[in-house]
Amino acid sequence: MPKPSSMLSTAPDAISTEHPASEKADRRGIQSIEVGGTLLQALVRNGTPMMLKDLAREAGMPPAKAHPYLVSFGKLGLIEQDGLTGRYGLGPFSLQMGLTALHALDPLKAAMPEVANLADDIQLNVAIAVWGNQGPTIIRIEECRRPIHVNMRPGTVMTPLMLTATGRVFAAFLPTRITRPLVEEELARLTSGEQPALRMSQRHVDETLEEVRQHGLARALGHPIPGINAFSAPVFDNSGALALAITAMGPAGAFDTDWNGDTARKVLNCARAISGRLGHTQHT
Numbered sequence: 001m002p003k004p005s006s007m008l009s010t011a012p013d014a015i016s017t018e019h020p021a022s023e024k025a026d027r028r029g030i031q032s033i034e035v036g037g038t039l040l041q042a043l044v045r046n047g048t049p050m051m052l053k054d055l056a057r058e059a060g061m062p063p064a065k066a067h068p069y070l071v072s073f074g075k076l077g078l079i080e081q082d083g084l085t086g087r088y089g090l091g092p093f094s095l096q097m098g099l100t101a102l103h104a105l106d107p108l109k110a111a112m113p114e115v116a117n118l119a120d121d122i123q124l125n126v127a128i129a130v131w132g133n134q135g136p137t138i139i140r141i142e143e144c145r146r147p148i149h150v151n152m153r154p155g156t157v158m159t160p161l162m163l164t165a166t167g168r169v170f171a172a173f174l175p176t177r178i179t180r181p182l183v184e185e186e187l188a189r190l191t192s193g194e195q196p197a198l199r200m201s202q203r204h205v206d207e208t209l210e211e212v213r214q215h216g217l218a219r220a221l222g223h224p225i226p227g228i229n230a231f232s233a234p235v236f237d238n239s240g241a242l243a244l245a246i247t248a249m250g251p252a253g254a255f256d257t258d259w260n261g262d263t264a265r266k267v268l269n270c271a272r273a274i275s276g277r278l279g280h281t282q283h284t
Contacts (some may be wrong), residue, residue, distance in 0.1 A: 049089035233271035238279030
């Protein structure tokens with residue numbers, strides 16, 4: 001009979017030999033599932049039911065190879081075939097999976113990692129705002145590595161609506177019935193303002209909001225904080241509704257204000273990436 005000490009000495013070796021192999025297998029995954037998944041991805045990208053030959057081509061495989069995957073996906077309810085046209089589309093289980101994922105989404109949670117990366121990339125502070133009881137309200141500020149002194153904190157309400165980049169995004173993309181009372185109140189106050197730079201008319205409001213919709217983001221130069229410029233972009237949810245806005249801000253001397261510049265492009269791309277994570281499909 002072997003000694004107890006020898007039995008103990010062999011056990012760790014057996015464990016250490018099997019564990020890395022198991023981890024390696026987990027990382028490798030199952031290739032056939034990944035290959036079949038390209039068919040589902042193709043259906044999602046196309047957005048409408050497809051014929052077998054078109055679906056297979058889009059997924060980069062011969063129809064004979066694609067068909068067995070579609071049969072299995074059909075049994076699971078991931079796809080279904082129209083009996084009249086023969087076209088394949090996403091099935092009821094795909095819908096259930098999508099709805100379950102959407103119900104679990106938290107817009108702020110989806111935005112935070114993207115916003116953190118943006119702040120590091122453009123070296124500007126980036127705020128996340130939602131529509132609150134008093135208007136656009138900052139709920140988080142992601143600071144970049146370099147010191148930027150902006151007198152803003154979570155809870156700050158971005159008004160006047162039409163004088164801030166964040167406010168203009170909400171005014172442009174929220175339903176008018178929500179924003180009209182605040183805009184009308186601001187018009188009454190700013191139409192006869194003592195400072196010419198703050199005077200505003202309905203025509204100015206309409207032109208400003210059209211500019212925001214045209215570019216897909218809003219810009220503010222020196223408002224509401226003197227010497228601080230900002231770009232703000234909308235984030236939409238799966239229904240196309242405005243979920244939040246992200247706003248990059250920094251000192252005028254180090255801020256690229258070009259609508260087609262690097263800062264504007266990266267802010268817009270970040271907002272679109274967050275929208276994608278929330279299930280919004282960007283139409284171009």
